[in-house]
Structures are given as structure tokens and as C-alpha cells.
Amino acid sequence: MSVSSSSLPPSAIVSRLRAAGCVFAEDEAELLISAARTPAGLAAMVDRRVAGLPLEHVLGWAEFRGLRIAVDPGVFVPRRRTEFLVGRAAALARPGAVVVDLCCGSGALGAALVTAVGRADLYATDIDPAAVLCARRNVAAVGGEVYEGDLYDPLPAALRGRVDVLLANVPYVPTEEMALLPPEAREHEARVALDGGTDGLDVLRRVTAQAAVWLAPGGHLLFETSRRQAAAAVRTVTRDGLVPQVATSDELDATVVVATRPVLRDAPAGQDGSRT
CATH class of the missing domain: 3.40.50.150 (Vaccinia Virus protein VP39)
Structure with a gap:
């Protein structure tokens, strides 16, 4: 279940991500919104990404050859x-x-x-x-x-x-x-x-x-x-x-x-x- 986009406007998320240097801000915003379960959870995820954590560590997974691979904090992210x-x-x-x-x-x-x-x-x-x-x-x-x-x-x-x-x-x-x-x-x-x-x-x-x-x-x-x-x-x-x-x-x-x-x-x- 994803959090309602009305709780934190996607445009605001995109703006924050872009300001932090995220090249694919729109795509990342969509992933974060889909992954979040609550408005507070979404805000926390955005904060972690803006602070520089890899997107995969924030989401808890990385896509690799069509698989969703669990990636914990500190673990090497598959390229x-x-x-x-x-x-x-x-x-x-x-x-x-x-x-x-x-x-x-x-x-x-x-x-x-x-x-x-x-x-x-x-x-x-x-x-x-x-x-x-x-x-x-x-x-x-x-x-x-x-x-x-x-x-x-x-x-x-x-x-x-x-x-x-x-x-x-x-x-x-x-x-x-x-x-x-x-x-x-x-x-x-x-x-x-x-x-x-x-x-x-x-x-x-x-x-x-x-x-x-x-x-x-x-x-x-x-x-x-x-x-x-x-x-x-x-x-x-x-x-x-x-x-x-x-x-x-x-x-x-x-x-x-x-x-x-x-x-x-x-x-x-x-x-x-x-x-x-």
C-alpha cells in the first residue's frame, strides 16, 4: 500500500530531490511514494535520500536483472x-x-x-x-x-x-x-x-x-x-x-x-x- 500523494505533494518531493542533486528526481519520487506506508514514513524516506543515502538503502531493495534484491543499510548496492x-x-x-x-x-x-x-x-x-x-x-x-x-x-x-x-x-x-x-x-x-x-x-x-x-x-x-x-x-x-x-x-x-x-x-x- 502506498501513501496518498495528497499527504506530501509529489512536486515538493521532486523539488527537494532535485535540489539535493538527484538526476532522476521524478523517478525517485515515484518510487518513494509507492514504497511509503504513511505520510510520516514518506517524509522520513525523503529526508534520508536528501541527506545522501543511496536510494536503494532508503527503499530497502534494488532492481537487478528484473529481480527485487533486498539491500540493507551499509551493504554494497548491485550496479x-x-x-x-x-x-x-x-x-x-x-x-x-x-x-x-x-x-x-x-x-x-x-x-x-x-x-x-x-x-x-x-x-x-x-x-x-x-x-x-x-x-x-x-x-x-x-x-x-x-x-x-x-x-x-x-x-x-x-x-x-x-x-x-x-x-x-x-x-x-x-x-x-x-x-x-x-x-x-x-x-x-x-x-x-x-x-x-x-x-x-x-x-x-x-x-x-x-x-x-x-x-x-x-x-x-x-x-x-x-x-x-x-x-x-x-x-x-x-x-x-x-x-x-x-x-x-x-x-x-x-x-x-x-x-x-x-x-x-x-x-x-x-x-x-x-x-x-
Whole structure:
């Protein structure tokens, strides 16, 4: 149930949002009015948005690949450009695939992938307790499990060598560039979800170092990076025994690396019966 628009004129809400720098003030006003249950609740939501909180934190949800993903205060908000990563993963996954979502945040990527594939075994991890609590709501909706801990550490050991699709939306903002992020992200999302270290690739290197251990032969690791970091990311992937491909979307300004664990086949036998 939405609050009556007569309680707080939409035009006044739009004016306040626009004055606060909201580019899509009309659309945001409509969402806030639809979400509010009382006039007081609407006023409070508008106040929080004007104060700089991300719209998704004010609403309590974000739209991601057609899903309404719960997003709690302080939790990383899934970006629209990351829909490109999920689309690439969906093209590679088969029904019944084993999927792992590292640095899962709200769990949006894993939930969207399972929804796209139709059926998959989903396991997600995050080091941030707030993110884990949030992700459990989204991941439970598609029958998955969420674990609290650092990258692979909390995953069931039985998954080693069995993962078909490994999603890793790792932080990749270089530390010295954190101050350049929009205030919405810098001030209201967990730093651990944004800061990728000196060159932005610290967490990625830790992911790729163990990826081949967890991936099934022919399995795929997918992660997002910036275009200028892509070459260094590819070198990291190659060093750790995976075969990389880079995909880009100009529309979404997205760059995704797909890194595949090679399928090793027996070499042909020589004339003396030995392997060559």
C-alpha cells in the first residue's frame, strides 16, 4: 500500500530531490511514494535520500536483472553494469550447475544467475556480517546457502574441483582513488566491498590463486574490472593457470574477464607405448 500523494505533494518531493542533486528526481519520487506506508514514513524516506543515502538503502531493495534484491543499510548496492557479468555467466551455465558467488554482498549475482538458469546449486560467501545477513534473504529465495568468511575459507571442502561457475565481484577500486567515488558509495557502503588495494587487484589475485583448485575442469571464473585494469587482470589469470577472455559492453560500460580452467586430456601414446 502506498501513501496518498495528497499527504506530501509529489512536486515538493521532486523539488527537494532535485535540489539535493538527484538526476532522476521524478523517478525517485515515484518510487518513494509507492514504497511509503504513511505520510510520516514518506517524509522520513525523503529526508534520508536528501541527506545522501543511496536510494536503494532508503527503499530497502534494488532492481537487478528484473529481480527485487533486498539491500540493507551499509551493504554494497548491485550496479546495473554488473548485469553484464551475470549475462555472460548465464550463457555458460547449465541447469544443475554448481555455482559459487564470492564477495557476494547482497547475493544479487548468484540469485540472478540461478533465476536465469532455472536450477543450480548456489553457495555464496562474504566477509562482512551485514552483507551475509542480507544475502541470506536473497539467496534463500533461490535455494542457496550463504557463509560468512574470507573468500573460499568458509566453503564446504566437498566443493573443491566441482564448481562450474565461480562469480567473484571483487572490489577493484585502487585505494588512492577511493576518495574519488561518489559520496553515496564512499560514505554508505562497506569499504571492504570497494577498496581493492594499491592497484585495485589485491583481492582478485587471492581469488585467482586458488580458483583452479575449486573449479571443475572446464569451469569458469567471472569477475568485473575496469578497462584499464583488464590487461593486468589477464596476466594474473594466466599466471594462475586459467585461460582468459575479455568481454565488454559499451552500453553498460562494463568489462568482464571470463577465466576458464583447462580440460587436460591424455597425450597420445608414442610408438613405444609411452605418453608424448
